[in-house]
Amino acid sequence: MEHVFDSKAAPGRRAVLSPMVPEIFRVExxxxxxxxxxxxxxxxxxxxxxxxxxxxxxxxxxxxxxGEAAISISGDPxxxxxxxxxxxxxxxxxxxxxKLKVGDTIGVRGPFGSCWPVEAAKGNDVLIIAGGxxxxxLRPVIYQVLAERRKYGKVFxxxxxRTPEDMLYRAELEKWRARFDMEVHVTVDRASSEWHGNVGxxxxxxxxxxxxxxxxxxxxxxxxxxxxxxxxDLIKKEMTLDRIYVSMERNMKCGIGLCGHCQYGPTFxxxxxxxxxxxxxxxxxxxxEI
Amino acid sequence: METLEPILAEHPFxxxxxxxxxxxxxxxxxxxxxxxxDFISREGQEASEFFIIRQGKVALELFSPxxxxxTVETLEDGDVTGWSWLLPxxxxxxxxxxxxxxxxIRFDGKCMRAKLEEDHNLGYEMLKRFVRIIAERLxxxxxQLLDIYGTRV
Ligand SMILES: Cc1cc2nc3c(=O)[nH]c(=O)nc-3n(C[C@H](O)[C@H](O)[C@H](O)COP(=O)(O)OP(=O)(O)OC[C@H]3O[C@@H](n4cnc5c(N)ncnc54)[C@H](O)[C@@H]3O)c2cc1C
Ligand code: FES
Numbered sequence: 001m002e003h004v005f006d007s008k009a010a011p012g013r014r015a016v017l018s019p020m021v022p023e024i025f026r027v028e029x030x031x032x033x034x035x036x037x038x039x040x041x042x043x044x045x046x047x048x049x050x051x052x053x054x055x056x057x058x059x060x061x062x063x064x065x066x067g068e069a070a071i072s073i074s075g076d077p078x079x080x081x082x083x084x085x086x087x088x089x090x091x092x093x094x095x096x097x098x099k100l101k102v103g104d105t106i107g108v109r110g111p112f113g114s115c116w117p118v119e120a121a122k123g124n125d126v127l128i129i130a131g132g133x134x135x136x137x138l139r140p141v142i143y144q145v146l147a148e149r150r151k152y153g154k155v156f157x158x159x160x161x162r163t164p165e166d167m168l169y170r171a172e173l174e175k176w177r178a179r180f181d182m183e184v185h186v187t188v189d190r191a192s193s194e195w196h197g198n199v200g201x202x203x204x205x206x207x208x209x210x211x212x213x214x215x216x217x218x219x220x221x222x223x224x225x226x227x228x229x230x231x232x233d234l235i236k237k238e239m240t241l242d243r244i245y246v247s248m249e250r251n252m253k254c255g256i257g258l259c260g261h262c263q264y265g266p267t268f269x270x271x272x273x274x275x276x277x278x279x280x281x282x283x284x285x286x287x288x289e290i
Numbered sequence: 291m292e293t294l295e296p297i298l299a300e301h302p303f304x305x306x307x308x309x310x311x312x313x314x315x316x317x318x319x320x321x322x323x324x325x326x327x328d329f330i331s332r333e334g335q336e337a338s339e340f341f342i343i344r345q346g347k348v349a350l351e352l353f354s355p356x357x358x359x360x361t362v363e364t365l366e367d368g369d370v371t372g373w374s375w376l377l378p379x380x381x382x383x384x385x386x387x388x389x390x391x392x393x394x395i396r397f398d399g400k401c402m403r404a405k406l407e408e409d410h411n412l413g414y415e416m417l418k419r420f421v422r423i424i425a426e427r428l429x430x431x432x433x434q435l436l437d438i439y440g441t442r443v
Contacts, residue, residue: 131438133439193349195361198364199364200434
């Protein structure tokens with residue numbers, strides 16, 4: 001398949017601002033998704049400007065006085081205002097951001113990085129596989145595909161989390177599952193007997209899926225081990241590496257390919273990634289020192 | 291009289307099984323149905339049977355006095371319950387409970403062991419199928435053990 005990304009970097013206000021200078025945004029809405037994950041809806045403090053982005057791109061969010069973190073944009077690319085980020089509180093910056101309140105300000109640099117092949121996938125079946133917080137960077141794909149649903153073949157969403165309580169976007173998942181033109185399967189690693197859904201790792205969902213390997217584009221985002229196992233199962237189902245896309249994660253600093261912090265083999269994840277075809281990363285994934 | 295042979299032949303577990311071998315198993319098989327909530331087997335009890343699921347959902351559970359029943363895996367159409375019937379001391383390791391109305395084919399463990407012992411071609415065909423399932427579940431269990439969503443791995 002042709003390697004076509006939707007865009008390398010969506011054109012936007014960054015054409016005029018330096019990519020190292022954060023623009024100030026204000027928290028419009030704060031929603032707690034799970035025990036450790038929350039969603040911020042942001043609007044420019046200046047009240048003007050739009051923040052166009054491609055599905056899969058990320059911003060560097062700056063909690064003033066604390067630090068920056070790379071966070072994918074989880075909103076709708078066809079309706080990019082407000083700017084939406086879903087964040088898991090794991091360390092210094094992300095825990096500090098969890099304490100933001102409506103009206104507080106935050107610095108935003110971006111959007112940066114490559115996109116999911118949503119345009120290139122037109123005419124194909126689309127298989128979206130997410131693990132944990134990995135649904136956030138893939139939600140823009142779902143919005144974009146559903147906005148032009150007739151241009152795609154079958155659409156599958158497979159989502160795995162640790163427990164039912166860790167599931168993101170529950171109301172939306174239920175809405176998507178109720179559609180006749182999308183197949184949604186959810187599984188958790190463990191649950192109490194109250195849970196009526198599937199229990200088992202996300203690869204178990206793949207087992208029964210009947211795929212047309214030559215006409216399917218797979219987009220995977222989640223912990224690296226999960227992505228490796230999922231990709232392996234897709235290869236067993238005769239999908240070629242150039243039809244499998246993954247989103248990679250490494251620590252970032254500049255976000256624009258200058259500092260080398262996010263170097264991944266011969267590439268920089270902030271500039272050449274985070275979205276890669278599997279043939280671009282398969283050898284790197286097997287190397288321990290990277 | 292209608293036999294279970296065509297139903298077995300269609301089940302994914304028996305895919306590729308030579309018909310003459312499949313015939314040998316029919317005598318050990320019977321059609322069963324479980325209502326939602328029914329226990330299919332209980333941990334520690336004799337594993338005198340196994341089931342191939344035709345339709346429905348079954349939870350494999352472990353009971354903990356502090357956490358109650360914890361589901362470790364769910365099985366659905368096309369899946370097989372387990373292999374405790376094949377290995378001494380023939381005791382179930384989990385509770386298996388129907389989550390939804392479940393239709394299955396029950397295989398009698400003693401009958402099956404005798405057949406597999408008698409005809410090693412049949413024994414090999416069955417073992418190949420169970421080894422694949424054991425390998426798949428082992429791999430899934432390893433990923434579960436890593437708790438990949440919980441910490442950075
Ligand atoms: C391209 C890209 C997109 C991303 N998109 C998102 C997103 O949409 N939402 C989101 O929540 N995160 C996302 N991340 C991850 C996010 O950037 C990190 O979690 C964040 O930088 C951590 O910063 P911190 O200052 O809070 O943690 P630090 O203080 O830097 O780390 C503190 C501790 O947390 C651990 N830690 C750091 N990152 C993670 C992690 N990801 N998971 C578990 N433990 C971790 C560290 O090992 C350390 O022990 C993305 C990363 C990249 C590269
Ligand atoms: S973060 Fe600086 S080069 Fe990628």
